[in-house]
Amino acid sequence: MIEFLPQWFISLIGENWAEKLDYITNGKHLLWYASIRFTLIAAFGGALLVVFFGLLGASLKQSRFWPFKLVGDTYTTIVRGVPDVLFFLFFPLAFEQTVEYFSARSHCTAEELAQVGVWPPCDAAQWYLTQNEYLLLACVSFGIIYGAFAANVIHGAMAAVPKGQLEAAASYGFSSRQVYWRFQVRQMWVYALPGLSNVWMLLLKATSFLSLLQIADIVLWAERLGAPNYFARVGPVHPDWRWKYYLVLFLFYILMTMLSERFFERLQAKASRGMQLAND
Amino acid sequence: MAVIEWLADNAFVKDIMIMAKPALFNIYFALASIPIGFPLAVALALGKNSTHRLLSNFCRGYIYAFRGSPLFIQFFMFYSIALSMNRAYWKPWGIDDIVLHPLFLGPVVLIFNTSAYAAEIFYGSLRTVSKGETEAAMAVGMSRWQTFRSVTWPNMIRLAWPAYTNEVIFLFHATAIVYFTLPVINEQKDLMNMAGELFERDYNIFLHFSVAALYFLVISIGIFWIAGMINKRLNRHLLSDASVKIGFKPNYMR
Numbered sequence: 334m335i336e337f338l339p340q341w342f343i344s345l346i347g348e349n350w351a352e353k354l355d356y357i358t359n360g361k362h363l364l365w366y367a368s369i370r371f372t373l374i375a376a377f378g379g380a381l382l383v384v385f386f387g388l389l390g391a392s393l394k395q396s397r398f399w400p401f402k403l404v405g406d407t408y409t410t411i412v413r414g415v416p417d418v419l420f421f422l423f424f425p426l427a428f429e430q431t432v433e434y435f436s437a438r439s440h441c442t443a444e445e446l447a448q449v450g451v452w453p454p455c456d457a458a459q460w461y462l463t464q465n466e467y468l469l470l471a472c473v474s475f476g477i478i479y480g481a482f483a484a485n486v487i488h489g490a491m492a493a494v495p496k497g498q499l500e501a502a503a504s505y506g507f508s509s510r511q512v513y514w515r516f517q518v519r520q521m522w523v524y525a526l527p528g529l530s531n532v533w534m535l536l537l538k539a540t541s542f543l544s545l546l547q548i549a550d551i552v553l554w555a556e557r558l559g560a561p562n563y564f565a566r567v568g569p570v571h572p573d574w575r576w577k578y579y580l581v582l583f584l585f586y587i588l589m590t591m592l593s594e595r596f597f598e599r600l601q602a603k604a605s606r607g608m609q610l611a612n613d
Numbered sequence: 614m615a616v617i618e619w620l621a622d623n624a625f626v627k628d629i630m631i632m633a634k635p636a637l638f639n640i641y642f643a644l645a646s647i648p649i650g651f652p653l654a655v656a657l658a659l660g661k662n663s664t665h666r667l668l669s670n671f672c673r674g675y676i677y678a679f680r681g682s683p684l685f686i687q688f689f690m691f692y693s694i695a696l697s698m699n700r701a702y703w704k705p706w707g708i709d710d711i712v713l714h715p716l717f718l719g720p721v722v723l724i725f726n727t728s729a730y731a732a733e734i735f736y737g738s739l740r741t742v743s744k745g746e747t748e749a750a751m752a753v754g755m756s757r758w759q760t761f762r763s764v765t766w767p768n769m770i771r772l773a774w775p776a777y778t779n780e781v782i783f784l785f786h787a788t789a790i791v792y793f794t795l796p797v798i799n800e801q802k803d804l805m806n807m808a809g810e811l812f813e814r815d816y817n818i819f820l821h822f823s824v825a826a827l828y829f830l831v832i833s834i835g836i837f838w839i840a841g842m843i844n845k846r847l848n849r850h851l852l853s854d855a856s857v858k859i860g861f862k863p864n865y866m867r
Contacts, residue, residue, distance in 0.1 A: 452816030
């Protein structure tokens, strides 16, 4: 990096700072900065699925057909009662095993299948997941976990839609399904937005778990870059600097929270144009 | 006899027996954090509400920072800071064994975290304590401290209680990540460690993680039950339909 800089700039900031600048722009550090993409993909991909699972869960909870309602309530209750990190680890591993189970049934011999405590039963059934596949599974995990939170928010927001509007729609001859999708769901967003912004904050903070699935995200890179560095030829490069890197991540997440807050404030202002809200 | 033998041989029952001790570690982390986190949160809430500019801004900043960043990162950060201060401070003072011990450092970080979340809850309830009641207290000649003691404080706790219960549940769930960041010493394993270890033994993720989840679920319900009884006591002077209700799913948000 330093070789691309003009000489006057280096003399302006001084040799000492130029060296530091050179250090934090070396190849490994650039990889660290680039690994933010995993965090962002997980956050935005997760958010899309959160909305999907949230709508699904809310529809189930609102259903008049009791088995659906039971499924919806069980889903939100179980996810509510279990730590997010437990489910976050459980889902990708369980999904992998389920796939391996079916591929083992078709690829392994009967004796191999009968073994206990060996997984997968034979090498042919082993499914090696790449980092990107783990990332995808992580997104789905986030979707399921925070979808349960969103389901509750949306369920509450659905109830907040004025009944008169739905009755008016019904009296114009819309079927109950049309009333649901064209009126209740569309009106619901304004009421759900504050709650959904909370869910987004939770999801954003949960993206720090990606390293638990061996995804080389910003947290894993912070650990690698900060760990005391020693080369046999050069000697110690730097002592334990991990706290500096984690401090940067700490600030990074606070900054992301600030940006999200701003964004949701704008969105709320835009969505509630012409609405009479209680807190106005 | 056959029933007992079957029970002793059942993998599910075995798992429940194995995980009883690890569950105690999760309970310990939560129990060790609450007695300090609670008063600290009240202090922070009062500080944020104070008219003193500097104090108010400090509390606001503290709450914002700890609510705006992941606990996972906070654990890593505090542990690495504690490690890097080891040679200069802990070791010369001879307290490195205590400071760097997860059973000490875990609750410390959890206290930092939960006090910020709880402070925001108490701050919210502090703002909703009815003005009329505090004015009435002033009018009968109570001092500021008396007003706080007999009007603001009980109302603040009562209004915040359901949300605080929710925060305690989140805190208990957060204890699951303590040992992902801090070192495991000997047999001091929590539910997640144990579930992971059993999983690596026989790869039965559905069984081991479900049992760990069951422990979290059951203890969460226990916390709701205890908190519900306290809530009833806090609202005992009110008509039953005017009091704040607590249930397994009141506030979903942290």
